[in-house]
Amino acid sequence: MNPDLPDEWEDDPDATGIDAYETEGGVTRAFVLHPDIRTDKARRLPEHRLAEAVSLAAALPGLVVTGAEVVRLPRAQPGKLFGSGKVEELGALFKSLDVGLVLVDGPVSPVQQRNLEKEWGVKLLDRTGLILEIFADRARTREGVLQVELAALSYQRTRLVRAWTHLERQRGGFGFVGGPGETQIEADRRAIDEQVIRLKRQLDRVVKTRELHRAARRKVPFPIVALVGYTNAGKSTLFNRMTGAEVLAKDMLFATLDPTMRGITLPTGRKIILSDTVGFISDLPTQLVAAFRATLEEVLEADLIVHVRDISHPETAEQAADVHDILQSLGVKGATPVIEVWNKLDQVDPSAREPLLTQAVAREGVFALSALTGEGIDRFLQAVSVVFDEEKTDRRLVLGFADGRRRAWLHQEGVVTAETQTEAGWEVDVRWTARQEKRYRDLTAA
The missing domain is CATH 1.10.287 (Helix Hairpins)
Known part of the structure; x- marks a missing residue:
């Protein structure tokens, strides 16, 4: 593959570099490799995986991506990942390009990393290491x-x-005890x-503080709407469009890491809390899935999930599948309603716009829009309003003293209209939607 990349794949050479990998002028020349291993079953085309890896590299200040290549392998070599001939060929290329950092889009064992760094005379980061660097920077x-x-x-x-x-x-x-x-x-x-x-x-301690804030929000009768989606799908742009906030929104992977929440008023006058969350990505390092679970708990607490998709991306369906997988791994249940937003309509080819709009209208809970231009936003906001204006019914529940968890849940949801303590427990009058009733039944069955 030609090592010369389009200008948009290169980062600003004036940005500050990463200390560990800096070369002259505070800028690191990087080369991106995507090992396409025949024995691995991948959901995506290797060329698209490579493009995503280059975008990840471009998201890190101080890196200039000087080249990228898909390396097709029958199998991974335990010592150096690649075959000896390919290692030698790549080493010569890196030397000619004055590469200081090689980014491998995939797992690299410690032994492979040590051997390749010694062979090529460069620093090496695998996919996990690169994502960690980006997260640390953001x-x-x-x-x-x-x-x-x-x-x-x-x-x-x-x-x-x-x-x-x-x-x-x-x-x-x-010397007090024997042995080495x-x-x-x-x-x-x-x-x-x-x-x-x-x-x-x-x-x-920080998580407990967040839980206190969350508990305080539960007492306020404002439903929570969480924006989720693949990284760079345009969640922060949509968040800013809906709230008038100025959250960092760039055409860059992982522009948002820390959750941001704002209160907004829907066209019907109902107030909601909107939450912008960290973007998902395929093959997210297991360390980060565990570490960021507390951050993503806002999604678990949400009354409505808005799945934002970059509909202009060639692998938008694969990205959506990755998001669904991560939501399931987080424990998001089917009781929480989901609205799907097909964002970046302004970047869709004109010939594909009409069929796409027709398809979105035909599907329930799907809205095509452009968060950047505002096209389609009004229809989407009306749909969000409808979700929270569902018909409510009155019920009387009889709870025993052992049902404290269910009683607490009812109060947290704000559906209790009256409550009387009896000798056996409580008689609780509630007014709720069919969705809230289903969530209560799921809680009872658990």
Whole structure:
């Protein structure tokens, strides 16, 4: 593949670089590789995976992407990932381009990383390492920073296994007991484990604070609408369009990391709380899925989920499938209504616009719009209003004293109109929608 890339694939050369990989002028020349391993079953075309990896690299300040290539492999080589001939060929290319950092769009073992760095004389990051670098650069809130640090430490711990030879050296013991001293790798692993424990304690305190804020919001009768979607689908642009806020919205992967919430008034006069969340991505590192679960809890608490799709992207269906997979892994149940937004209508080819609009109108709960130009926004807002203006029915529930969890849920939902304590428990009068009743039945069945 020609190493020269379109201008939009290159980052601003005046940006500040990453200290660990800086070259002359504070700018790092990077090359992106996507290993297309025949034995792996992928949902997407390798060329599109490569383009996404280049976009990830461009999202990191201080990197100039000088080339990119799909490397087709019958299988991954345990020592160097690629075959010896390809390793030599790539090494010569990197030298000619003065590459200082190689980004491999996929998992790279510590042994493979060590061997390739030694062979090529460059620094190397795999997909997990690259996403961690981006998250570390973007996190702003205390919770976000702690989560990134926690994920990075979990990742670094795996890198200790035979990653560097100096870690295998043994420290001498004090002589009080027999046997060998502690090896450097054991000491480093223990130091990381101790730091992980400290971070988890700090994060627990932050999460408890967030839970207090969430509990306070439950007492306010305003439903929560969460924007979710693949990274760079235009969630923050739609958020800004709906709220008038100025959340960072750029044509860049992971422009938003920390959740942002704003109150807005719908055309019917109903007030809601809108939440902008971190974008999803395929093959999200397991460390980040665990670490950012607290951030994504806003989605679990939502009364309505708005799935924002970049309908102009060639793999919009595959991106939507990835989002559905992650929502399921988070535990989002079918009781929460979902509206699907086909965003970036302004970037769709004119010949495809009419068929796309016809398809969106024919499908229930789907709205084609452009958050950038405002086209289709009014119809979408009316649909959001309808969700919260559902018909309500009155019910009387009889709860025992052992049903404290269900009673608390009813009060949190704000559906209780009257309550009387009896000798056996409570008689609770509620007014709720069919959706809320179903959620209550699911809670009862759990």
